Amino acid sequence: MSMLDLAALERAPLVREPFDFAVVPGFLKPEAAASVERDFPAIGGPGSFPPSTLRFGPAFRALIDELQGPAFARALGAKLGLPLSELPTMLTVRGYTAAHDGRIHHDRRGKVVTALLYFNRDWQEKTGWLRMLRSKDDLEDYVAEVPPEMGTLLVFRCTPNAWHGHKPFVGQRRAIQLNWVNSRLMCNFERFRHWQAAVTKPIKLLLTGQKAA
Numbered sequence: 358m359s360m361l362d363l364a365a366l367e368r369a370p371l372v373r374e375p376f377d378f379a380v381v382p383g384f385l386k387p388e389a390a391a392s393v394e395r396d397f398p399a400i401g402g403p404g405s406f407p408p409s410t411l412r413f414g415p416a417f418r419a420l421i422d423e424l425q426g427p428a429f430a431r432a433l434g435a436k437l438g439l440p441l442s443e444l445p446t447m448l449t450v451r452g453y454t455a456a457h458d459g460r461i462h463h464d465r466r467g468k469v470v471t472a473l474l475y476f477n478r479d480w481q482e483k484t485g486w487l488r489m490l491r492s493k494d495d496l497e498d499y500v501a502e503v504p505p506e507m508g509t510l511l512v513f514r515c516t517p518n519a520w521h522g523h524k525p526f527v528g529q530r531r532a533i534q535l536n537w538v539n540s541r542l543m544c545n546f547e548r549f550r551h552w553q554a555a556v557t558k559p560i561k562l563l564l565t566g567q568k569a570a
Contacts, residue, residue, distance in 0.1 A: 360389035360420050363432045375491050377437060378513035385474060385508035392416035397476055397531060400452025407449055421448055424535050433512060437470060444469060444537040454530045459523035461493055468515040469537045475505040476531035485526035493520045505530055
């Protein structure tokens with residue numbers, strides 16, 4: 358049984374200005390949310406982690422397999438008018454954000470589409486909402502603000518003007534980020550970069566005497 362509500366993605370309006378994006382509340386089906394929440398990997402600090410560096414349960418494994426499967430690629434490709442089924446993917450997981458996270462940016466060159474799926478139940482914080490921005494200079498000049506609530510999906514095309522960011526939030530803020538990229542080389546480079554950061558972070562913390570957030 359599918360964990361993803363592809364019909365909700367099809368129904369969601371596609372915003373065209375200032376860049377293509379869509380927000381899909383409830384994309385993770387409610388009946389799947391509890392098991393995925395239970396099996397979500399324990400992440401003790403900020404950073405993006407490849408699944409290969411994490412320990413998690415079977416429901417979370419099933420979810421990331423479905424996210425990287427052909428049905429989601431076809432549905433999202435149809436929404437955005439892009440041949441996503443032909444492109445390689447890379448996936449990372451976040452458990453926390455630090456004070457420096459959320460600064461205004463657009464995603465790296467080579468990324469074609471970004472999909473963010475959030476896993477934070479009953480989000481009450483006023484910060485940590487991702488904003489779709491009109492420019493790189495003003496966090497208050499936004500066209501949409503997306504709460505990182507359980508099961509909410511945000512997708513956008515990675516264009517040079519796809520500026521986004523959020524007000525600083527320090528603490529648990531769970532998400533999966535899935536990217537379709539324009540080359541296998543780009544995919545391998547990004548996977549190695551995230552893997553290297555994940556495996557060296559505990560060593561850095563040990564040497565500096567710091568504790569994970």
